Amino acid sequence: MDDYKKQERKKNLEAFTRQGILDGAIDLLMRDGIQGLTMDRVAAEAGVAKGTLYVYFTNKEEILDAALDASFDPLIRELSDLLDDDRPPDRKLTDFALCNLRFFDERRELIRVFFFDRERVHSKKNHYADNRYWAFVQRVSGVLDEGIRQGLFVPLDSQKAAAMFIEANMGVVMQRIHGGISGDVEKDARQIANIFMEGLRNRK
């Protein structure tokens, strides 16, 4: 076996162990929340020795960060794709809401993590997840700007509206979880987008 292949294999093996640790951490995170994430348990869950964790990560925080990243990755990717393509702005908002609702319906434990993550976020500058959050605010704000430019939406502070929109989504997610997920996702998603686009006002 030549050196290149050897190195390749090694790299794969490493990636494999690293992923295993991360998977264990994510499982733990979804099961017991951030408080339940101890190095002992991560090691046990991943089936490696405690010391091994420190071979792949410098400390607990790094594992936590990576696990959080990985947890939200499917959502992030989906939302990203959605915002990237060429649907009309109003459609994008509805689909954005739909994605959110679906994601948390299936992973309701993550809502806790989501909020907690923000708590961590604000205690430490330049946190990755934080950046990601604000990146989404930016992008939704871009969608709104696009709608404004197209004359679809009224001119307004699109950044604030974007933040509002994202949070409003979380509000409905919490409502759904709190109430045992009543009502179908599509209807709720439409309502979110609707209120944002049409408002509550009855124009008869």
Added chain:
Amino acid sequence: MDDYKKQERKKNLEAFTRQGILDGAIDLLMRDGIQGLTMDRVAAEAGVAKGTLYVYFTNKEEILDAALDASFDPLIRELSDLLDDDRPPDRKLTDFALCNLRFFDERRELIRVFFFDRERVHSKKNHYADNRYWAFVQRVSGVLDEGIRQGLFVPLDSQKAAAMFIEANMGVVMQRIHGGISGDVEKDARQIANIFMEGLRNRK
């Protein structure tokens, strides 16, 4: 000194120490977040011995709960009063937003605690703060129902809309804090209420 006065004074003294502990806890909470709240630090901050904490509170959880309660008490009271009086529903929404924005502008550290509280909340049934949160969802939902009854708003799932509205407020709060509190409060408050009531749609 007669007995009544003595007892009165004692009661005041007691309340004083208790409040001191609570103040210390709140300060700590706002400075370092929930993770920074240790009994040692609370005692130091309040200028009492560690044991004294246990004279006034049965355990750490009680202090935390009381501190959280106390932190949000001014906001809760203000919002409560506001929702109770006889303004028209649309005005209530604007004022609600205004209160929120003002409160967190001045106590921006509390936003972290606010979110974290919810994290704690969902891991433990029947938490007080949780009840308080959902009580507000209920009351805002009541305002919406009133507006619907008056023909002011279109009929919709008022509970979900209420949750959306409250969260949307938090979204703007975070925006303001993130961006260094740009723009005046009234304008932002009006925008929140506006989007909810009128929507984004440009009707030319």
Added chain:
Amino acid sequence: MDDYKKQERKKNLEAFTRQGILDGAIDLLMRDGIQGLTMDRVAAEAGVAKGTLYVYFTNKEEILDAALDASFDPLIRELSDLLDDDRPPDRKLTDFALCNLRFFDERRELIRVFFFDRERVHSKKNHYADNRYWAFVQRVSGVLDEGIRQGLFVPLDSQKAAAMFIEANMGVVMQRIHGGISGDVEKDARQIANIFMEGLRNRK
């Protein structure tokens, strides 16, 4: 009121408070054992302030000692009277056992205290309860000596036999408590005395 009367009254009052504290301690002792005896609880039980305990007793140990003394006082007195009067030695042994069994049947919580007291006893020289225990060994030993002198019992090391006899009583007490107090007291008492006096040997 003259000075004498005043002082008398004071003394009575003092004795009254002291007794109240002791009564509270005894109740606590019987309810929760020695581990459950804290100064806080004694004060609450006695209906006085914590500080007051230190007016009447120098420290916790003194209260504990006094309470233990008082707890076993009825037993001590009864056994004392019994050993003092002029029954024949063999009768004394039976009656001794009977007293023991009856006492602990009604106050089974004290058996724990009894054993624990010995634990405390041996960790500290010259403990009162300890002395009392050995005093009883002495007196039972005296009864045996009397029986020996009368030609009733065979000559033997009466001190050791006395200790054996007292402990054997405790053994049956524990048996009774363990088995839910089966069999009547008189029969058990007679058996204890019998075995000691007649032995197990079958002489056909």
Added chain:
Amino acid sequence: MDDYKKQERKKNLEAFTRQGILDGAIDLLMRDGIQGLTMDRVAAEAGVAKGTLYVYFTNKEEILDAALDASFDPLIRELSDLLDDDRPPDRKLTDFALCNLRFFDERRELIRVFFFDRERVHSKKNHYADNRYWAFVQRVSGVLDEGIRQGLFVPLDSQKAAAMFIEANMGVVMQRIHGGISGDVEKDARQIANIFMEGLRNRK
């Protein structure tokens, strides 16, 4: 080194540390009694960090239990063997007493622990040491039953007699310790068994 050996060595090392902790705990127990058994001191005595204790035992109670077990193990084993073999019943009683006396002569501090253990025992159901105590009562009771069957002993409540016998042993142990261990063991053991078998009565 092959895998088997490695694992073997590891197991030994582990057992070694565990035993070291236990030895420390036992020493402490014999020196200062149960009250003197704190995790800090056990760690210091065993020459390990406090945290290490929790690697090998889940909590203090487990250490205490294990230490008590280990302390009495030699006695338990010896008594067990003795009761198991085929000596005649009366011989078994004498030998039982002899074992007891010898054991506590050499480890006189354990007598405190022995009694205290019973205190703990009765405050908590299904404690191991408790079972062990009552198991011995059962087995001695079996010896008595055997003697009765053989026509050696008079028919009586063998359970109660067994409890008496065991406690009587403890009485003599305490006597010996109290009096500075006067008289030789054999004589005392014989006396215990004798009183039980022959009684005190002088038959001329």
Added chain:
DNA sequence: GATGAATGAGTTTTCATTCAT
């Protein structure tokens, strides 16, 4: 690289005792 035994600083909690009023 992988291990896992060992660590020890940090955390919550208890409670006998003191002392100013």
Added chain:
DNA sequence: TATGAATGAAAACTCATTCAT
């Protein structure tokens, strides 16, 4: 004398991290 608020030393337990193998 009586009070009870305040104390602080001491106890049990946790867990991220290190390091020799």
